[in-house]
Amino acid sequence: MSVIIQVPAKLQPITGQTEVEVEGASIAEALRTFVARYPDLEDRLFSGLNLRPYVRVYLNQEEITYLQGESTPLRDGDCITVVPTVGTSG
Amino acid sequence: MNPLIDSLPQDLSKEEIERYSRHLILPEVGLEGQRRLRNASILLIGAGGLGSPLAMYLSAAGIGKLGIVDSDVVDASNLQRQVIHHSEDVGKPKIHSARRNIKGINPHVEVETYDTYLSSANALELIRPYDLVIDGTDNFPTRYCVNDACVLLGKPNIYGSIFRFEGQASVFWAEHGPCYRCLYPEPPAPGLVPSCAEGGVLGILPGIIGCIQATEAIKLVLGQGDALLGRLLLFDALRMEFRELKLRKDPKCPVCGENPTLTELIDYEQFCGIPQAKAAEAQGDHITAEQLRDELAAGIQLTLLDVREPYEWEIGQLPDSLEMPLGDVPGRFDELNPEDAIVVYCRSGMRSRNAQLFLQDQGFKRVRNLSGGILDWAAKIDASIPRY
Ligand SMILES: [Zn+2]
Numbered sequence: 284m285s286v287i288i289q290v291p292a293k294l295q296p297i298t299g300q301t302e303v304e305v306e307g308a309s310i311a312e313a314l315r316t317f318v319a320r321y322p323d324l325e326d327r328l329f330s331g332l333n334l335r336p337y338v339r340v341y342l343n344q345e346e347i348t349y350l351q352g353e354s355t356p357l358r359d360g361d362c363i364t365v366v367p368t369v370g371t372s373g
Numbered sequence: 374m375n376p377l378i379d380s381l382p383q384d385l386s387k388e389e390i391e392r393y394s395r396h397l398i399l400p401e402v403g404l405e406g407q408r409r410l411r412n413a414s415i416l417l418i419g420a421g422g423l424g425s426p427l428a429m430y431l432s433a434a435g436i437g438k439l440g441i442v443d444s445d446v447v448d449a450s451n452l453q454r455q456v457i458h459h460s461e462d463v464g465k466p467k468i469h470s471a472r473r474n475i476k477g478i479n480p481h482v483e484v485e486t487y488d489t490y491l492s493s494a495n496a497l498e499l500i501r502p503y504d505l506v507i508d509g510t511d512n513f514p515t516r517y518c519v520n521d522a523c524v525l526l527g528k529p530n531i532y533g534s535i536f537r538f539e540g541q542a543s544v545f546w547a548e549h550g551p552c553y554r555c556l557y558p559e560p561p562a563p564g565l566v567p568s569c570a571e572g573g574v575l576g577i578l579p580g581i582i583g584c585i586q587a588t589e590a591i592k593l594v595l596g597q598g599d600a601l602l603g604r605l606l607l608f609d610a611l612r613m614e615f616r617e618l619k620l621r622k623d624p625k626c627p628v629c630g631e632n633p634t635l636t637e638l639i640d641y642e643q644f645c646g647i648p649q650a651k652a653a654e655a656q657g658d659h660i661t662a663e664q665l666r667d668e669l670a671a672g673i674q675l676t677l678l679d680v681r682e683p684y685e686w687e688i689g690q691l692p693d694s695l696e697m698p699l700g701d702v703p704g705r706f707d708e709l710n711p712e713d714a715i716v717v718y719c720r721s722g723m724r725s726r727n728a729q730l731f732l733q734d735q736g737f738k739r740v741r742n743l744s745g746g747i748l749d750w751a752a753k754i755d756a757s758i759p760r761y
Binding site for chain 1: 536537538539556557558559560561572605607609611612616617618619620621682698700701703704
């Protein structure tokens with residue numbers, strides 16, 4: 284399945300783009316393909332094999348926790364949004 | 374949703390009717406709604422980027438009482454986005470310029486200012502007298518503290534945050550939906566998330582997000598429309614796009630869940646790992662600006678490693694620095710000699726602390742972190758470097 288990952292501003296310096304197209308049958312596969320392409324993302328998003336607790340992942344409008352987590356299957360054209368904590372207002 | 378605020382029977386004065394006439398002819402506001410606004414009290418946490426448009430529009434709209442918590446003074450670097458403060462206010466308390474400008478916009482507004490830093494010691498006391506809270510803070514400990522205090526007191530908390538060209542907004546209200554902890558149960562480690570001071574922010578962005586927060590506040594007071602409850606609004610100024618994600622109440626949320634374990638306020642600095650970060654620095658492995666100046670003057674061989682982003686290098690730099698943005702360090706550290714004495718620096722010392730920990734993990738033995746970063750260097754050693 285070909286899906287789009289929306290990259291938050293904090294991670295754009297690493298990807299150099301605001302959205303990235305990846306292949307994957309599940310959320311886990313898509314995210315692993317994503318970090319394999321940008322290895323500097325690995326530490327930002329994952330702690331070992333697990334997603335860091337302050338990184339939230341959405342499939343379309345729904346958080347994956349309320350679907351089937353990282354094993355949620357993907358369909359062509361799905362949109363994955365990674366939302367890391369934004370804590371500042373300056 | 375029912376209006377948050379009762380409409381008191383006192384009539385509006387002739388001057389008020391003239392002032393609010395464009396509200397009064399809206400059926401969703403009308404005289405009754407305008408009286409609700411006048412009877413409402415709102416506490417703004419922070420008079421910065423978000424606090425500025427919030428204070429200005431809420432006072433113009435006729436909110437009866439605005440409280441503002443802020444202990445900062447206006448800095449020149451605030452003026453690009455904190456539009457309630459003017460050039461002549463630099464160096465003066467933010468609450469002074471905020472009060473003056475609110476009164477200038479609408480003298481009917483009662484303004485209460487609190488020259489303090491919101492913490493678990495005062496949060497409940499500060500928030501209790503207000504009908505709703507708008508979070509415009511710039512740090513994680515305060516954000517969690519505001520959230521927990523609002524949950525414990527049953528107050529709505531209108532959330533907004535901004536970074537570079539992106540913003541987020543939502544309404545957290547545990548009685549009707551999720552809270553901030555349902556979204557983010559744990560704060561990130563200090564230094565992993567850059568602040569606006571480190572990452573930059575488009576000056577207009579807090580205007581947009583602050584106005585969204587103000588709109589939500591007014592809708593709650595009036596009981597009109599659909600509140601931004603259970604929804605996280607994402608705004609991207611570069612794409613000029615709004616998107617929306619669903620937020621749900623987490624039944625396991627420690628403060629608003631079914632079996633809350635958090636029934637009183639905690640030490641939020643501790644919770645966010647700040648004392649540990651400070652203690653690590655205190656343990657050594659760091660160098661002050663004065664020590665660095667002395668070592669450089671004595672001709673001691675040092676590698677100065679600048680882990681800031683390229684656009685920061687252009688603002689100012691220590692002499693003969695090796696440039697390596699923090700994100701590049703894991704891929705490029707083999708450019709450094711593990712035997713060399715290295716001083717790593719960034720803007721304020723947080724990112725460089727992370728780079729230092731990483732290098733130490735790789736077996737570098739002589740890595741020191743410049744305390745306070747280049748800001749401290751600019752303040753104490755070289756005034757020609759701009760503070761940013
Ligand atoms: Zn919660």
